Amino acid sequence: MHDLVLVGGSVLTDAGLRTTDVAVTDGRVTAIGRELGESREIVECSGAWVGPGFVDLHTHLRDPGHEWREDIGSGSAAAAAGGYTALVAMPNTDPPIDAGHLALRISDEARRVGKVAVVSAGCLTMGRGGERMAHLDDLWSAGVRLFTDDGDSLQNVAVLRSVMEYVAQLGGVVSQHALDADLSGAGFMHEGSVSSRLGIYGIPRQADDIVIARDIAIMRMTGVRYHVQHLSTAGGVALVAAAKAEGLPITAEVTPHHLMFDHTAVMSTDSNFKMMPPLREESDREALVEGLRSGVIDAVATDHAPQSAVEKDVPFEHALNGVIGLEWAASVVNGVVSLDQDVFFDRMSITPAAIAGFTDHGRAVAVGAEANLVVFDPNVRWTPTSTRSRSRNAPYLGRELTGRVEVTILGGAITYGGEL
Ligand SMILES: [Zn+2]
Structure with a gap:
């Protein structure tokens, strides 16, 4: 039976x-x-x-410290409803996940909830401060395989080099929120015709592209596995393609919202179209769709970023960044990109599991x-x-x-x- x-x-x-x-x-x-x-x-x-449960490389569970937005219980329920069996939780919590015991609590609590397997990402730097390396070996011992200061880009190149060398020795992945802080700092949306019409400060594509280009240069010095989070520009796709052609161990992800929408959605000034990096132009969106199709972009990642009503139901410039997406990511990808079944599972399950080091997830169905x-x-x-x-x-x-x-x-x- x-x-x-x-x-x-x-x-x-x-x-x-x-x-x-x-x-x-x-x-x-x-x-x-x-x-x-x-x-x-x-x-x-x-x-x-029927295939391997989806694997998300980029979920904000907001736990610990921001449980009014999400916690491991509610985030796990959303993940299961979206077809996910495993995910990587982002470490920009309070406290940030910069030491092993903090990461262990998250996977233990997710196991107790029992709806999705969770491994936390670890911070690159202490407190996500961008200056001193996090307890990388301690995080590694706690099962962390992916390291990021997500929410912020690691700007200090000397620190980045040290972190990349250390993570390369461990065998992990440095994952970058690739967005230059100085160039993006004053902006709320993509810098283009829509931001001009609305009179809202914009963020140029180059904010993404210069960080990706810079990091690829440091990759060459260190040999580290490097992952670009939430690609948003055609230029970023081209940089990843060139680095892959060179044989560098680079991978990249795209979010459902960057696949479905472009900056014209912001004409509504609905803060559910405010996220970082911002929605860009139709030509960027098309490059992202084509990148996912061709495999230049390895994986879909949700960047599921819960924010409460008091943080979102405010004028566009004042609203916090981010949208949720775990429950609809597969539907959006299927509807917008219409991949064949084997490619669909490759981008949603198999490759993200390989990047994150999940061994019991993202495998073709086998006895x-x-x-x-x-x-x-x-x-x-x-x-x-x-x-x-x-x-x-x-x-x-x-x-x-x-x-x-x-x-x-x-x-x-x-x-x-x-x-x-
Ligand atoms: Zn990010």
Whole structure:
């Protein structure tokens, strides 16, 4: 007797795509094929894609210290509803995650909640201050594999060089919020025709591009694995492509909102279109879509950034940056980029898991593997109206999307959907 059988989906198996059934027992995939026999629970998957649960490289769980926006419980529920089985939590919390015991508390608490596996990223510098290295080896011992001062770019190049050398020795990844602080400091949106019309200070594309170019130069000195967070410009995509062609160990992510929207959305002065880096122009958006398609951009990452109503329902310039996105990322990517199933799972699950070092997630479905799975219907049209997040700063509510997560399975247990 199986615990669970997923029936008749298009399954991304370790032997390629097959329309078949998948049996799960005691937390693992135990059989792939037809007529698998009796099961306690059956999930009908015909017309849907079955594959490895999604993996997010960039979630702000806001815990500890900013729990009025989100906590590990509410963020985990949103992640499960979005098809995620694993995520990397950003370390710009209060206190910032610059030592191992702080990182351990987050993964322990997420394990207790039981809806998504969480590993915290670690800070590059103490307190995200940009001056002294964080306790990098201590963070590494606590399971941290990705290091970033996200929310801020590490500006001091000498410190960056030291950190890159140290993280290279550990075998980790330096992940950069690539946005020059001086060039972006006074701005609230993309610098272009819309910012001119609205009379709002803008941030030029070069704020992103010069940091990426500079970091690639330091990469060459250190050999570190380097990851560009939330690419927003065509120039950034070109820089990543050139570094890859050179053979450097660089990877990059793009967010759902940068794939779907451009700066004209800000004409509404709706603060749900205010984020960092800002929405840029249609030509940038097209370069991001093409980059994700071609694989120059390795992964989709949500930059799920909850902010409360009092922080968002204020005039545009005063609103805090960020939008939430865990629950709709897969739908946005499917609707906007329309990838084939195997490429879709590569960008949503397999490559992000490889970058973050998750070994039990982001693997094609195989007998014996831990059952961390998602059932995604790529054709259903739906309009989200609510969220499991503690915050509602989403540009997707009330907007029709194509494709929907039907069921999420973590360690063999259904964490979202099904007959719960
Ligand atoms: Zn960031």
